[in-house]
């Protein structure tokens with residue numbers, strides 16, 4: 001005889017940096033299987049940015065340009081309809097995924113920095129790109145991308161033109177990144193401590209750097225924890241919390 005699942009045994013999942021792109025169908029399969037696996041014991045799913053390699057605007061949801069994403073969006077919607085709470089933080093690749101996207105997946109769009117209560121522990125959740133303060137050229141670019149007027153002009157272009165621009169930008173960034181020092185593209189510890197102090201938390205969860213790890217350090221006389229989520233290449237990677245603790249599954 002099977003008993004109904006008890007809510008307190010349920011888990012909270014965090015994923016980020018899948019970088020879904022139609023040319024890599026494996027990533028879609030991995031996500032499909034992952035969502036299937038967690039659907040019965042997840043109470044909450046946090047998508048902490050860069051779900052997509054790039055997202056050119058929510059209007060593609062009912063256009064040809066968005067067709068390849070519809071199955072995963074539908075699956076998230078089904079999960080949400082079944083009672084799993086879904087939250088979405090924008091990444092540096094999918095910052096144009098906004099309210100319409102959130103509505104489509106039955107989720108809630110989070111601000112860039114959000115403090116959540118994780119089984120009693122206040123935890124700061126963010127994508128992580130803004131923690132990389134040594135990467136001055138990236139932060140300059142970020143300000144341009146996040147400019148409302150520039151976004152408006154970009155979104156007024158045809159999906160084809162937007163895809164081309166996104167593709168070119170990806171190439172430029174990809175070519176530049178290997179030349180930047182290892183330290184520059186990682187988080188800045190002082191910035192980490194600053195945002196944690198500001199948010200009055202001792203636990204930070206972020207993605208972006210593709211350097212999954214658990215860092216512990218002293219923060220105002222107490223042990224603070226920074227949990228870094230993994231990107232996905234050939235397996236599903238996630239952070240799972242429940243009332244007894246957590247596990248970080250890396251690539």
Ligand SMILES: [Mn+2]
Nearest residue numbers: 050091092208
């Ligand atoms: Mn990122």
